[in-house]
Amino acid sequence: MFSSPEALGQALTEVGYLADDGLATAGFLALRLHRPVFLEGEAGVGKTAFAQAIATATGTPLIRLQCYEGLDAAQALYDWDFARQILHLRAMEASGGASDPKSLEAGLYDRRFLVARPLLQALESAPCVLLIDEVDRADDEFEAYLLELLADWAVTIPEVGRVVATTPPIVVVTSNRTREVHDALKRRCLYHWVDHPDQAREVAILRLRLPSVAEGLANQVAAATARLRELDLVKPPGVAEAIDWAQALHALGATAVNPALAASTLGAVLKVREDLDRVRPKLPVLLES
Amino acid sequence: MSGDPLDALLGFVAGARRAGVPASPDRVQAFARALCEVGDVYWTGRLTLCGSHEDIAHFDAAYRAWRQGVDGERPSVTGPPSTPRKLVVPFGVDGGAEGDGRGSDDVAAYASRHELLRTRDLAEMSTVERDEVRRLLALLRPVTPSRPGRRRTAYPRGEVDPKRTLRSTLRALGEPARLARRHRRDRPRRLVLLIDVSGSMAPYADALLRFAHAAVRHRPQSTEVFTLGTRLTRVTRALRTSDPEAALTAAGSAILDWSGGTRLGDGLAAFVTRYAHPGLARRATVVVFSDGWERGDTALLAQAAARLRRLVHKLVWVSPHRGKPGFAPTAGGLVAVLPHLDALVAGHSLEALAELVDTLQER
Numbered sequence: 001m002f003s004s005p006e007a008l009g010q011a012l013t014e015v016g017y018l019a020d021d022g023l024a025t026a027g028f029l030a031l032r033l034h035r036p037v038f039l040e041g042e043a044g045v046g047k048t049a050f051a052q053a054i055a056t057a058t059g060t061p062l063i064r065l066q067c068y069e070g071l072d073a074a075q076a077l078y079d080w081d082f083a084r085q086i087l088h089l090r091a092m093e094a095s096g097g098a099s100d101p102k103s104l105e106a107g108l109y110d111r112r113f114l115v116a117r118p119l120l121q122a123l124e125s126a127p128c129v130l131l132i133d134e135v136d137r138a139d140d141e142f143e144a145y146l147l148e149l150l151a152d153w154a155v156t157i158p159e160v161g162r163v164v165a166t167t168p169p170i171v172v173v174t175s176n177r178t179r180e181v182h183d184a185l186k187r188r189c190l191y192h193w194v195d196h197p198d199q200a201r202e203v204a205i206l207r208l209r210l211p212s213v214a215e216g217l218a219n220q221v222a223a224a225t226a227r228l229r230e231l232d233l234v235k236p237p238g239v240a241e242a243i244d245w246a247q248a249l250h251a252l253g254a255t256a257v258n259p260a261l262a263a264s265t266l267g268a269v270l271k272v273r274e275d276l277d278r279v280r281p282k283l284p285v286l287l288e289s
Numbered sequence: 290m291s292g293d294p295l296d297a298l299l300g301f302v303a304g305a306r307r308a309g310v311p312a313s314p315d316r317v318q319a320f321a322r323a324l325c326e327v328g329d330v331y332w333t334g335r336l337t338l339c340g341s342h343e344d345i346a347h348f349d350a351a352y353r354a355w356r357q358g359v360d361g362e363r364p365s366v367t368g369p370p371s372t373p374r375k376l377v378v379p380f381g382v383d384g385g386a387e388g389d390g391r392g393s394d395d396v397a398a399y400a401s402r403h404e405l406l407r408t409r410d411l412a413e414m415s416t417v418e419r420d421e422v423r424r425l426l427a428l429l430r431p432v433t434p435s436r437p438g439r440r441r442t443a444y445p446r447g448e449v450d451p452k453r454t455l456r457s458t459l460r461a462l463g464e465p466a467r468l469a470r471r472h473r474r475d476r477p478r479r480l481v482l483l484i485d486v487s488g489s490m491a492p493y494a495d496a497l498l499r500f501a502h503a504a505v506r507h508r509p510q511s512t513e514v515f516t517l518g519t520r521l522t523r524v525t526r527a528l529r530t531s532d533p534e535a536a537l538t539a540a541g542s543a544i545l546d547w548s549g550g551t552r553l554g555d556g557l558a559a560f561v562t563r564y565a566h567p568g569l570a571r572r573a574t575v576v577v578f579s580d581g582w583e584r585g586d587t588a589l590l591a592q593a594a595a596r597l598r599r600l601v602h603k604l605v606w607v608s609p610h611r612g613k614p615g616f617a618p619t620a621g622g623l624v625a626v627l628p629h630l631d632a633l634v635a636g637h638s639l640e641a642l643a644e645l646v647d648t649l650q651e652r
Contacts, residue, residue, distance in 0.1 A: 005327055025332040032326045035319065040342060043567065070439025074452075082455035089462065108459070136568070139440070139476075140510050178568030179513075180526065183340060187315055190323075190336040193345055232558075234566055234596065274596070 001058065002028060008057070017046070017053030018197075018205045026192045027054055036150055036171035038186055041194030043176055044238020048133055050194075051172035055129035058170070064131045065118035067138035073145055077155060078120045081113045088113070109159040119149055126153075126165040129172065135185075136175040143185045146173075150188050197239060199226045205239060206246050213246050214255040220287065221246045221257065225269065227286050228279065234272045245269040259283040298324070301355045305338055308351035312338045343523075410637050412492030412609070422639055423499060427533055431480065431504040431646045433511075433574045436602075438476035447472035477511040478602065480504060480649070481570050483560060485579035486516045486544055487551035493609050493636070494547075495537070497578050500642055502528045502536050513569060517556035517579065518546035521563070553583045553622050554590035561593050565600050574603045574649060578636055580610055581623030591625035598629040607636035607645060 002008040008031070009024035019027065027050070030037045039047040055062035065076055085108050092104060114120075122130035132146065149155060150171060154164040173189060175181055197205060202222040206213065225242040237245075248268040254261055262283050270276050279286070298321065306312045312320075316338050323333040331352055339348050414422065443453060453469035460466070482501045486494045501514040505528040516522045527539035541547075557577070564570065575597065583590055598604050608623060610616055612635030618624055627633065634648055635641040 005329075005332075021329075022332050022335065025327055025329060026336050029323050029326060029333070029336060033319070033322055068439070070441075072440060082452060082459060085459055086455060089459065176567050177342075177564075178571075180341070183311070186340045187313060190319075191339045191341070191344075192336055193339075193342050232562070234562060274592075 001031060004028065011057040012053050013208065015053050015056040016208055017049060017057075018201060018208060019050065019053075020197070020201070022192055023050060023194065026190050029190055030170055030172075031058075033190075034153075034168040036173055036189045038173045038175070038181075038189035038191050039194055040175050040177055040191070042196065042236065042238055044240040045194045045196055046239050047172075047174040047194055048131065049240075051129055051131035051133075051174075054170060054172070058127070058129070060128045060170070061125060062129045062131060063118050063122045063125070063169075064133060066133050067135050067142070069137060069139060071138045071142055074117070076117050076119050076142070077145065078117055078157060079115045080109075080159075081115050085113050111160065114157070114160065119145075120155060120163065122169045122171075123149075123153065123155065123163050123165040126169045127167045128169045130169045132171065132173045134176055135173050136178045136181060140179075140182060143182050147184055147188070150185075196229055196236070199223060202226065202239065202242060206243060209243055210246055210250065213250045216256050217249060217254060218246060221249065224257065224262070224286050228269065231279065231282075233270070233275045233278070235270070235275060237269045241269045241271075257287055259287055262287060295321075301330070301334070301351070302338070304355055305334070305348060305351040308354075309347040310338050310344050310351060311340050316340075408638050408640050410609075410613075411496045411639070412637070422496065423533070425639055426496060426499040426642070427503055429500060429503045429642060429646055430507050431500065431649055432507060433478040433480045433649055434651070435475035436478045436572065438474050440474050440476075441471040442474045444470055444472040446470060477508055479511045479513065479570070479573035480508070481513045481565075481573050481575045481601075482515070483557070483575065483577045483579075484514065484516045485551065485553065485577070486518045486547055487553075487582070488548045489551065489580055489582045490578070490609070491548045493578070496642070497636070498524075498528075498537055498540055499533060502533055502540075505529060505536075506531060513564075513573075515560060515564075516540075516544050516546075517553060517560070517577075518544070519549045519552050519556075520546050521556045521559045522546070523564075550584055551582050551622075552585050553579060553581070554585050554587065554593060557593040557597065558589060561596050561600070565597055570597070570601050572602050574605065575601045576605045576607060576645075576649070578607045579622070580608050581606075581618070581620035581626065583620070583622030583625070587621045587625040590622050591629070594626040594629040598631075603631045604629065605632045605634060605645075605648065606630045607634050609635070609637040611635035612637045612641050 002011060005021065005024040005028040008028045009019050012019045012024065012027070026037045029035060039050065041047055052062055088108065092107070116124060118130070122128055135143070153168045154162055156162045199222050202225065203218050206218040206222060207215065210218070221242055225237050225245070229236045245265060245268045248265045249257060249261060252261065252265070263280060266276060266279065270279060302312050302317050302320070320334055320337040323337050324330065327333050334352065335345065335348050339345050409418065411422065441450070443450065447470045450469045450471035453471070454466070457466040457469060458464065482504060484494065484497045484501060505512045505514060505525060509529055513523070513525050514528055516524055522544050524540040524543050527543045528536045530536040530539055594604070606626060611633060618627055618633070632648060634645055636645055
């Protein structure tokens, strides 16, 4: 589909995502080697957006599994629709069609009573992009489900049999590092640490995502965001926050930032009170060109 | 790069491994396959051989060394050698006087000595006592009480479980069957240990790391250990080895700032920003082992402690001086953090550490 990492990077740019060399190579290898990409990095550096971009660039659907504590197979893989099964059973009884218990039982475990959750959906609708978001939030037992799935691209449902993906889906796993994910899972993946972009790249991202924003404004926002990241804040702003900030300023009709405008829109880029208190008095210095 | 390209590749991998990159055989296979697709050694190697953010620095070092080998005349590929450092932690004055006291068969004497050992300051022990304390430390089970989890499991009492009720109805061919019930399963609360390894805490560092090792060994998945000195080091992975000696050696080579100065405020602030705030310490019980000796600005330390307190379930501070007679929290750092603590306990002796285990078990 894509001949080189550069070609994939180009395609991602066209759908509004600027990937650096490492990320483009990771995406390219994921497509070629059918290996999942494991992305770690600060919140807001574009890990989730990468999955969305690669889905758009390859023209395949994106299936997202948001992980949370307590996530289990019934919510991630598949579940039987018991209510409909009971209804079916009662309907068969009422119509007198329940003469042969064997066929009745087979009918009960028909595919139409199976509710496919994201992981099964991804196997059935491949080619597609499967995003397993914030895997560190799920319990570590859950990673074991993923091991089987990512190794064989198949799941076994006792009543139905084995469901195998015709084409392995492109899998993107993201983690915020709230806990160390098992090596067994990481070993099967291409590991990439997503860093904050440098200033030139940030300007390019802002220009790409927000074409209507004035160039001067994009430059100023990128420069100020880069300086904010050096301040050792509780939550340094990510690319997402920079985009929000530029958008907020643009919505106010600004073509350049001054300290007053920045102060009134600072909530778009900093979300922790201590950070706001620290940065407010420094705004004039931060915005100096 | 002359000769067999595979040899050169394996040489590079060996160098990376020496530099500390976890280049397991399956990772190397993936590397070779990736290299066939994309000729870029740096990115294919980094993507396939690395497994965490820390690995990337090691990989970069190995790559630089390898490039030098390729560009220069050196035929072999070598990474920076990483000699495993032997862990040497001073354990205070070596008394040695009781060296052959163990020969005594007198059980009562042994028992009373045992009693004595429990309350003896960890910093003032002889080699023999220290060995015995090490054995006893390995027997401690530092655990936190469980917290209510999100996952539900079948249970005789509790709310009705619609799914299992329906399933049993289905088994009875649609006849209403017994109500199945479920409850929320309890989960272990995460325990995060922060150990000060600066000069003033050096006599206790070995014992505290052994305490941490006992915690990690007991609950590997819900315990995290960091050391604080002039920098912040995550040693959880090193301590997962079951043998205490091997684990301590591994941790020792991971900690680069043994017995250095204290920049407690910086270390704690770094922990809050890099780990606690993103989620590692949320809902967790956090225990800081430190005498609160701060060379830098105590305002920073107070601020970090305040932020940490808001993130965690319980913040416990362990100071070895707490257990000494006439103790008053006078160390600048300790005064600064005191308003933000749930508990300030002693950790100077085996008994004090055993008491700490009990404190941790309180809800």
